[in-house]
Amino acid sequence: MGFEETKDSSGVVVVRVDGQLIVGNRQELKDLVNRALDAGERKFLIDFGRTGYIDSSGLGALVSLSKRVRELGGELRLSGLNEDLRSLFELTKLDTLFAIADTPEQALANF
């Protein structure tokens, strides 16, 4: 369980969520993205291809990160949500707030 951060050739910070994104670790994700923002990064992709489940705190962390990134003129996208994970965004109507791609490759293609 943890977050793996890589930087794509086109300058997108890709964060892969391994395991859960929940109340116990969402601060770690927020710290990671905020540090990158402070370092001048503006493009983010959070990939959930290896994620088990997300709780409402995890969803909330994504909402506030996305807000902050946008305020600084950047963009945060999501990818790799399986059917179950995607249903959480649909139920909470957060699918209207995020650009969601099926795979990280698709998300990066037109970033």
Added chain:
Amino acid sequence: MGFEETKDSSGVVVVRVDGQLIVGNRQELKDLVNRALDAGERKFLIDFGRTGYIDSSGLGALVSLSKRVRELGGELRLSGLNEDLRSLFELTKLDTLFAIADTPEQALANF
């Protein structure tokens, strides 16, 4: 199941509740006592020595009968409540509203 009505030598109408006193039959008991009131009876003993359980409608029927009897200058007493039945009167504080005797004999002795 039913109500058995007898008249004691000292003029007390004794009603024995066989089975349950619940929402499905409390009107029968009310009708029985009201008819006796109309016929001039003023002393009533309801005996629960053969009663299984009483529901809140049954308790309510006893409250309204007792009120009516008292308004007409009569008295309504209770007897034969086992521990379980007595607990219903205690929980609802109705034990403060009724004269409750252990046995019909005790209730009749000083009516």
Added chain:
Amino acid sequence: MTTAPLQLCVRRSQSAASAALATQVTLRMPSDVGCIEQAVSLVARHCLTGTAGCDRLRFRLQVAVAEALANAVIRGNREDPRKWVYVEAELLPDRIHVYVTDEGDGFDPAQVPEPVLPEQLFESCGRGLFLIRKLVDEVRFNEQGNSICMTLSRQ
């Protein structure tokens, strides 16, 4: 005395593969107060099979179920003959859950006044929920308020 039909269906564990699973007892009752006594007696019998020396438990169960059925029939379904009352019991090692569900609009149990206040004492109704709360070990409602779950500990 009405003799409208009750539907009783006792389901037992079918899944031999997994661990022992509870017996569930299901009953459907018409919205008729004349059926309550018979329903109470069926539920009590099926819930307490194999339980010895449980007179106090039986009494508490009978009164609580009778109250919940009366509320479901009268308050919930308003005695509408087209509506049913559903009873379901779940038998667990150390407790019994009994669900009573009606087809009414539900209500907010937090708004029901205490019937033991001096000014309420002479009222002829309003003691049902209070008795249920006193007699069972736990009460839960669904969020609509048309289904009560009453839990009784076996010990």
Added chain:
Amino acid sequence: MTTAPLQLCVRRSQSAASAALATQVTLRMPSDVGCIEQAVSLVARHCLTGTAGCDRLRFRLQVAVAEALANAVIRGNREDPRKWVYVEAELLPDRIHVYVTDEGDGFDPAQVPEPVLPEQLFESCGRGLFLIRKLVDEVRFNEQGNSICMTLSRQ
């Protein structure tokens, strides 16, 4: 990552005399958000033993239990290390009940606003109970509001 102790105790039917009775699974958890993931995984494993092909059920169970535990730890017990969270699961033939109980004051779930209203959409919290209600088949609270019961149908 905190590694505070969890107490897990799986009880099964002992009464051979009576009919099959449900398995109950009990767990006690400290008021520490760091324990939630482990607790969720234990509960899911014990609830779904012997149930094949239940990925969707497992997911719904995991998220719902995680949410209920987070509320119990943070909202109920306010992360007070002297207070516990109690989890109990009842495994029945066609459904699972999971109870999560905290030692807090409780609350009135009817007062919680809908998080999908446009003006709530950008909030970073307030989606927990909503998700629970959407993911499980039935939600009941005790009358104090410090204990939630979540019911999931097996099918």
